[in-house]
Amino acid sequence: MNGAWIDGLHRELLRLRTPGPAWGNRSGGASYVEPTALAALALAASTPTTDADASRRAVASAADWLKDLQQVDGSLGISPDLPRPCWTTPLAILVWIATDRHHDSRRKAVDWLLAQQGTTWAPTGESPYGHDPRIAGWSWVEKTHSWLEPTAHAVLALRRAGLPSHARTRDGERLIRDRAIRTGGWNYGNSAVFGTDLQPQPAPTGLALLALSGVEDADGPIVTLGCDYLESILPTTRAPLSLCYGVLALAAWGRRPSNSDEWLAAAHDRAARSSNCIPQLAYLLLAAGTRSLELLGSPPITPESP
Template sequence: MASSSLKMISEALLMRRVLPSGGFSVKTEGLFQVDSTAWSILALAACGGAPNQLDQSRRLLMNEQLPDGRLCVDRIHPASYWPTPLVVLAWQDSEPCREAQQRAVRFLLETTGFHFPRTSDVPSAHDTLIKGWPWVGDTHSWVEPTAIGIMALKTTGHGHHDRAKEAVRMVLDRQLPHGGWNYGNTHVFGRELHPMPESTGAALTGLTGLVERDAVRESLTYLQHKVTSLRTPISLGWSLLGLAAWNQSPANAAALVERCLANQERYGEYETSALCLLVLGALASEMGRQVPLISASMYQGRPAALTQ
């Protein structure tokens, strides 16, 4: 599938989910969701279209921001702040959203998961003191939210902040001995766990530009072998993004994406976040590091002063 055709199809699919407010629903004719809107902004930006829609959607997300900078799945559940780094990415290069983006970055720099010293009765093997970010407040840090947090800090020029450096150490500590990542455990009760392609792809996307290839070589090998068997949008989307971030896109990426899109005829339409991940992965395979999620996260420029 040529990138021009993919962009047209992707934009058409996503625009079916846009709401009068400018937000995006989780599925066609569904309700507004912060993460669906952030992912849609990233995908539409990668497609190069709908600038007015992008501006409206970005401004809408500003209304969802809480005073301390966080953005939540639902404002009545402030602990559910895992969409914050996604929105930081969605606000990139938007001058009207700059101050809001800076507040969100400050929140990320000042927030972490629940961490604790290891004791002899802890069944897992990873270093529980290295800080990343959690899915939900006051819970342990895990791979995917930490990887996206790293992307957000790199995007805004904070990739070398001590907070980002510690998050990189956390992700590397959670890498499985034989390559790949899962949600964030390496061994439990002395047994090495299995890797998961979506976690591996997210980790590789976050780490690009911050670690040497040798540090992730076995994980790249795992994902290269795994990607051709993937048929679901989240696993395939993250895998294609992770491989593209290291210039390792599979030659048959377009065919893999077409097969995955066709599965909707049997199983129903994908949720917006999953569809956007697939679109971004497909475009990354064709365009390399030019897609926003990768190109922006490679940025290592001077960080802007953060809003108090």
């Protein structure tokens, strides 16, 4: 992506901050953890050609704001007014590692994350679900069943925190493999219901592939089919969330499409007109960042020479 486009997105995100160090979902709205963490990671993943110090200061201030929001148990909620649920905690961990700040807060957040797990049960008789409910990943809400996206976020944060071999990290990777759809890709939770495969979706597929990148023995039919699905769907996809994780996942597996910059530019024109443009712009900038895979804990795979 060219420097002028990167510079423009840096300026847009800095302009759209709420009064103070954080971001909301829309200009002038209340501050939330998710858009603040996404914007901070996106700004940290690329360097603008002008006024780079302003972006660095904004990222550091966002990390400080997240630290001030951390609860006694180490978790972070949705916003200052919404202490639960705490699925945003892995995003804060990624920001603190990216900025090399608040080591104690990071440790507490990692300890909290390791202690969390979705509810499990032993299947009896014929289950209507296509996945193994005995595998404990992470859930959106405490004391509920595991879902793909919070599990993938947790795996990325734990790997970035230096715990790629921890039993909980391995549990998360196992759940992600188990939830893969037979024909390729991932849905948000199940792989099949009553014997019928669900339709894959680009955002969870991208997140799953990012979480499996760099994992020993992860390469295989699941990854190949997932990447094939993304390559087929992304050319007509303009949702920033889906493009971000889809493009980065293909990059992580050595298959970033040569025309992905054109998709991001087209998505930007639409996202800039949206009322909740802040997370959308952050996703697009993150997708274009040269350090994004590093900051997300998803090391790129070097494709083999033919």
